[in-house]
Amino acid sequence: MSAVLTVEGLSKSFGSLKVTRDVTLELHTGECHALIGPNGAGKTTLINLITGILPAESGRITLNGRDLSDLPMHQRAAAGLGRTFQITSIFPDFSALENVALAAQSSDGGGMGIWRIAASDSGLNAKAADALDMIGLGARKDARGADMSHGEHRLLELAMAVVTNPDALLLDEPMAGLGRAESEELVDTLRSLKAQVPLLMVEHDMEAVFSMADRISVLESGQIIAAGTPEQVRSDPQARAAYLGEEAV
Amino acid sequence: MSELPVPDLAPVNRGPLDRSLMIGLIVLGLLAIMPLLSPILGGDYMLSLVIKAMIFAIAAISLDLVLGYGGMVSFGHAVFLGIGAYVTGIALQEGVYGAFPILALVLLISGAFALITGAISLRTTGVYFIMITLAFAQMVYFSLTSLSYYGGDDGLTLWDTPEVFGMYLFQTGSGLFYSTLVLLALIWFFVWRLAMSRFGRVLRAAKQNPTRVGSLGYNVFVYRLIAYVISGMLAGVAGFLLACQAEFISPSTTSWQISGHLIIMVVLGGLATRNGPLLGALFVVLIEEILSQITHDWRLIFGPLLVLIVLFSKGGLAGLLKNKRATG
Numbered sequence A: 001m002s003a004v005l006t007v008e009g010l011s012k013s014f015g016s017l018k019v020t021r022d023v024t025l026e027l028h029t030g031e032c033h034a035l036i037g038p039n040g041a042g043k044t045t046l047i048n049l050i051t052g053i054l055p056a057e058s059g060r061i062t063l064n065g066r067d068l069s070d071l072p073m074h075q076r077a078a079a080g081l082g083r084t085f086q087i088t089s090i091f092p093d094f095s096a097l098e099n100v101a102l103a104a105q106s107s108d109g110g111g112m113g114i115w116r117i118a119a120s121d122s123g124l125n126a127k128a129a130d131a132l133d134m135i136g137l138g139a140r141k142d143a144r145g146a147d148m149s150h151g152e153h154r155l156l157e158l159a160m161a162v163v164t165n166p167d168a169l170l171l172d173e174p175m176a177g178l179g180r181a182e183s184e185e186l187v188d189t190l191r192s193l194k195a196q197v198p199l200l201m202v203e204h205d206m207e208a209v210f211s212m213a214d215r216i217s218v219l220e221s222g223q224i225i226a227a228g229t230p231e232q233v234r235s236d237p238q239a240r241a242a243y244l245g246e247e248a249v
Numbered sequence B: 001m002s003e004l005p006v007p008d009l010a011p012v013n014r015g016p017l018d019r020s021l022m023i024g025l026i027v028l029g030l031l032a033i034m035p036l037l038s039p040i041l042g043g044d045y046m047l048s049l050v051i052k053a054m055i056f057a058i059a060a061i062s063l064d065l066v067l068g069y070g071g072m073v074s075f076g077h078a079v080f081l082g083i084g085a086y087v088t089g090i091a092l093q094e095g096v097y098g099a100f101p102i103l104a105l106v107l108l109i110s111g112a113f114a115l116i117t118g119a120i121s122l123r124t125t126g127v128y129f130i131m132i133t134l135a136f137a138q139m140v141y142f143s144l145t146s147l148s149y150y151g152g153d154d155g156l157t158l159w160d161t162p163e164v165f166g167m168y169l170f171q172t173g174s175g176l177f178y179s180t181l182v183l184l185a186l187i188w189f190f191v192w193r194l195a196m197s198r199f200g201r202v203l204r205a206a207k208q209n210p211t212r213v214g215s216l217g218y219n220v221f222v223y224r225l226i227a228y229v230i231s232g233m234l235a236g237v238a239g240f241l242l243a244c245q246a247e248f249i250s251p252s253t254t255s256w257q258i259s260g261h262l263i264i265m266v267v268l269g270g271l272a273t274r275n276g277p278l279l280g281a282l283f284v285v286l287i288e289e290i291l292s293q294i295t296h297d298w299r300l301i302f303g304p305l306l307v308l309i310v311l312f313s314k315g316g317l318a319g320l321l322k323n324k325r326a327t328g
């Protein structure tokens, strides 16, 4: 198991509030690494620091051995760091297909073509349609982003992230707001996805986490207080006290 | 997998796009026969009014690239009209008569100005972007008023027009009319292709959600800057034509009123639509002229008229002409 993504000593404060304290973690090939913790623990902030939306105060981020710490967000993404957002972040005026095709073109020829009509680029469209099919949104490819349901938005987010073929994929609460059946389907999708690309997944749905995570890190007040296999974390007294409480049986 | 036959994956877009292409071609076709009709429509006066409308259409189309497709509210776009006009006027004054060298200078200088001011303004967004683009335009306005060698405040009358291999294609009359129409048609077609290209797709996406575009690996700043530079260069071409038509250059071309006018044309015609800025510019220039002939207080009619059109047509004038099916 080699580390694809490593995070070392990452720190960040908002004013006097320390939201990320000396966080170190690794994401290995083929694994789903879950990041759990109570509301406000700093999970989203950590993802934002890794992807470069927020500047970190200290720490180092490497992807496949390449130091990304000083790169802006778009260069980290281009280097192979994919993500989804906790709060749905799509393009409401575009169709589902165009949302994914926009993502696809970033790793397939780029965005600098100025003459060919992008919407009739059959290579891109086929790639986007494949990603939508794989995620289970194939039938909705012509729907406008704004007209899709919350659950469909969550899936669309994922299709956009997957189609770029990232080397590491950071998922911020992919199950949030999904119904039971939808969640179960998504767990299956993610389970097959992790063979393709390692997943660092923030998630509150403990059932999903314990059923699919290979490793779990518990974040509380910006600090990792426990990490290990699901069994280790389940029996860790600190982790139980911080978050799991009665939920994990 | 790539061997699979790929059916037409975007059939929903086909109809309305073809329709907008047809509408645009009809409008350009109608413009093309104007010189033939001009004797019954008011002669040279009418012709020069239509030329002016077409010049503003070029400026409005280029503004739509940043305002409509890119979502950047440039409130100083008339500055590029002014730069185009002054480069043309000064070149003629200094003995450069060739239309191609002058146009090359216009593109170069308006592009360079857009590159420098854009690189600064695009660090900001929202109201700050509006204010800073306005500030740059005002700066140029005051610089031009103090350019006493080329007329200063009063502007400068031009005694020559640019030539193409000895032909005066940009001299008032049907020569200028058709040169302007050809440039308008080219720019109308080019900006739409650009907006629908991979580049335009990134630009349109960044208008909706710039953070997401960045997280997909695109440098939003660079895309916006390129759009801003292209837009500035095209508006510079409109400035070139304006100087040829008026045979006069004046600092007032860069005034904020003209910038505001361009915004009205684009919004009224329909932001980010193929024909919106074209229709908006023709409409505004012609209706203003007609209203001002009828009454001195034409602004009292024009204001409410604008409000009504914006309120009752989704997507401006272009929206009114659009297939109902296309919106459903």
Ligand SMILES: Nc1ncnc2c1ncn2[C@@H]1O[C@H](COP(=O)(O)OP(=O)(O)OP(=O)(O)O)[C@@H](O)[C@H]1O
Pocket (backbone or CB within 6 Å): A014, A019, A037, A038, A039, A040, A041, A042, A043, A044, A045, A046, A086
């Ligand atoms: N831009 C910001 N400025 C100031 N404080 C912030 C900012 N973003 C987040 N915070 C604060 O930092 C803390 C961590 O927030 P974060 O969103 O990372 O938590 P989280 O673990 O993702 O929570 P949740 O499970 O609710 O999504 C919170 O107390 C939050 O209020």
Ligand SMILES: [Mg+2]
Pocket (backbone or CB within 6 Å): A043, A044, A045, A086
């Ligand atoms: Mg969060």
